[in-house]
Amino acid sequence: MSDGPDTMVRRRRLAPEARREQIVDAAVCYFAEVGLAGTTRDLAKRAGITQALLYQYFRSKAELLDAVFARVYLDRMSPHWPGLITDRNRPLRERMLTFYAEYSGAIFSYEWLRIFMAAGLAGEALNRRYLDHVRDLLLAPLLEEIRFAARHNAQPEMEDLWNLHGGIIYLGIRRHIYHLPTPDDVMPVIERAIDRFLGGFSIDLPAKAAPRSPSP
Amino acid sequence: MSDGPDTMVRRRRLAPEARREQIVDAAVCYFAEVGLAGTTRDLAKRAGITQALLYQYFRSKAELLDAVFARVYLDRMSPHWPGLITDRNRPLRERMLTFYAEYSGAIFSYEWLRIFMAAGLAGEALNRRYLDHVRDLLLAPLLEEIRFAARHNAQPEMEDLWNLHGGIIYLGIRRHIYHLPTPDDVMPVIERAIDRFLGGFSIDLPAKAAPRSPSP
DNA sequence: GCCCTAGCTGATCATTTGACCAATTAAACA
DNA sequence: TGTTTAATTGGTCAAATGATCAGCTAGGGC
Structure with a gap:
C-alpha cells in the first residue's frame, strides 16, 4: 500500500510472506483446475516463478498441498x-x-x-x-x-x-x-x-x- | 464352462477376449481406488500381468481409461x-x-x-x-x-x-x-x-x- | 554510490512413467 | 508327440517429474 502499484508489479523479489501468499494463491487456482496430480513445473510457470523457488517455501509438494487445503478451508x-x-x-x-x-x-x-x-x-x-x-x-x-x-x-x-x-x-x-x-x-x-x-x-x-x- | 475351475486359475495364457475383460475389471477397481492418475505399472502388478501386456490390448493409457469408463457406465x-x-x-x-x-x-x-x-x-x-x-x-x-x-x-x-x-x-x-x-x-x-x-x-x-x- | 544480505535462478540428479520391441513359451492342432 | 501360432515377457528408451544446490543479483541500509 505504501509502495506505488507499479513498484509492486515491477519488483521481482518479494518479501517471503508476500511470495508465499502469491504461491498459495496460484496453487489453489492451478490445482483446482487440473487436479491434485498437477506438476510443480506447470504451477511455477503459471505463477511466473521458477520451479526451484517453490522448494524455497515448501519442503515438498505434499506440504504445498497442505497449504492449499488450509487456504481453501480457512474462513x-x-x-x-x-x-x-x-x-x-x-x-x-x-x-x-x-x-x-x-x-x-x-x-x-x-x-x-x-x-x-x-x-x-x-x-x-x-x-x-x-x-x-x-x-x-x-x-x-x-x-x-x-x-x-x-x-x-x-x-x-x-x-x-x-x-x-x-x-x-x-x-x-x-x-x-x-x-x-x-x-x-x-x-x-x-x-x-x-x-x-x-x-x-x-x-x-x-x-x-x-x-x-x-x-x- | 467345459474347463474345470482349476484349469481357469492355472492357465497363464488367456484368450484375448478373456484377458481384455480381466484387465478392464482390474483397471476399474484400481483406478477407482487410486484415481485416474494411477500408473500402468501398479495396475499391471495388481492384475498379475506385466505392464507391457497392457499395451497389447490398449494403444495407450487413455484408451484403457476409455474402456474403464465404458465398463463402469455400461448397463x-x-x-x-x-x-x-x-x-x-x-x-x-x-x-x-x-x-x-x-x-x-x-x-x-x-x-x-x-x-x-x-x-x-x-x-x-x-x-x-x-x-x-x-x-x-x-x-x-x-x-x-x-x-x-x-x-x-x-x-x-x-x-x-x-x-x-x-x-x-x-x-x-x-x-x-x-x-x-x-x-x-x-x-x-x-x-x-x-x-x-x-x-x-x-x-x-x-x-x-x-x-x-x-x-x- | 557501494556493500552485503537473502531472494531467486539455472543446471542437474534420481526416479518415475508411458510406450515399444525382440525374444520367449504356453497351448491349440495335426 | 511334434509343430506352429500368438500370448506374454524382460529389457529398454525418452520424456516427465520431484527435489537439490551452488551461484547470481536485486535492492535495502550505510
Whole structure:
C-alpha cells in the first residue's frame, strides 16, 4: 500500500510472506483446475516463478498441498453460524434461509468445491474433519431446532438433514464439478427445498408459502 | 464352462477376449481406488500381468481409461426406467420409490461413484453426456408425471427435481467419496425424501405416510 | 554510490512413467 | 508327440517429474 502499484508489479523479489501468499494463491487456482496430480513445473510457470523457488517455501509438494487445503478451508466456516442457527428469537425458516444463503455463498466456488472433491477422492483426512464439523457444529444444532419446532409432530432424523444438505450442495457439484448449467441465483431453489423440508415436518410456514392444505 | 475351475486359475495364457475383460475389471477397481492418475505399472502388478501386456490390448493409457469408463457406465442405465416412470397404471409415489430403489442400487457402488466423480473432475465428456441422459430420459419424464399429479396445485420445476435427485445421490457421495458412515439401507431415507417432495406439491400420499408420533 | 544480505535462478540428479520391441513359451492342432 | 501360432515377457528408451544446490543479483541500509 505504501509502495506505488507499479513498484509492486515491477519488483521481482518479494518479501517471503508476500511470495508465499502469491504461491498459495496460484496453487489453489492451478490445482483446482487440473487436479491434485498437477506438476510443480506447470504451477511455477503459471505463477511466473521458477520451479526451484517453490522448494524455497515448501519442503515438498505434499506440504504445498497442505497449504492449499488450509487456504481453501480457512474462513469458509463462519463462527457465527452456530449462534445464528440456535437463535430462537428468529423464526426457524428465516434462520435456515439465512444460513444456507451464507453457506452456499461461502462454498459454491470453483476452487473450493473442486479441491474439496479432489481431496475427498484422495482420501485426505481434512475432508472428514471438515464434514465432522459440519455435522457437529451446524447440522446437529439445526436438527435440534427443527425437532423443537416440530415437537408435536413427526421428528426428523440426522439423515433427513443430510438429505436436505446434500440436495443443496449438489447444486454446486453440478455447476463446478460437472460443468452443467445451473441457475445464477440458487436461493429460490434452496428456499423451496427448505420449505418442502419444513412442511414435511408440519412446521408452519409464512403465509406466502402456503400451497398446502390447511391443517386444524 | 467345459474347463474345470482349476484349469481357469492355472492357465497363464488367456484368450484375448478373456484377458481384455480381466484387465478392464482390474483397471476399474484400481483406478477407482487410486484415481485416474494411477500408473500402468501398479495396475499391471495388481492384475498379475506385466505392464507391457497392457499395451497389447490398449494403444495407450487413455484408451484403457476409455474402456474403464465404458465398463463402469455400461448397463447402469436400465432401459426400462423411462417406461416405469411414465406408467400411470401405478401410483406415482410407488413408481418413484421403485425407480430410486433400482437407481441407487445401480450406482451406489464404490467403483461407479468414484470413477464418475474423478471423470467429472478431469472434465471427461462422458460425465456430461451421462447426466444429460439422466435429465432427458429420467428426470424430464418424471417431472411431467409429478406435474400431472399436481396439476391442480403448485408446479415443480426441473431444479426442484435436481434437488431431490441430489439429496439422494449425496448419500452415495458421503459413503464412497468421503468415506463417512451412512445407513446400510438407504431406502427409508429416500422414501422420506420422496414423501416430503410429493407432499410439498400437495400430492396425496398413502395412509401409511402419516406423520409418526413424537419420540416413543 | 557501494556493500552485503537473502531472494531467486539455472543446471542437474534420481526416479518415475508411458510406450515399444525382440525374444520367449504356453497351448491349440495335426 | 511334434509343430506352429500368438500370448506374454524382460529389457529398454525418452520424456516427465520431484527435489537439490551452488551461484547470481536485486535492492535495502550505510
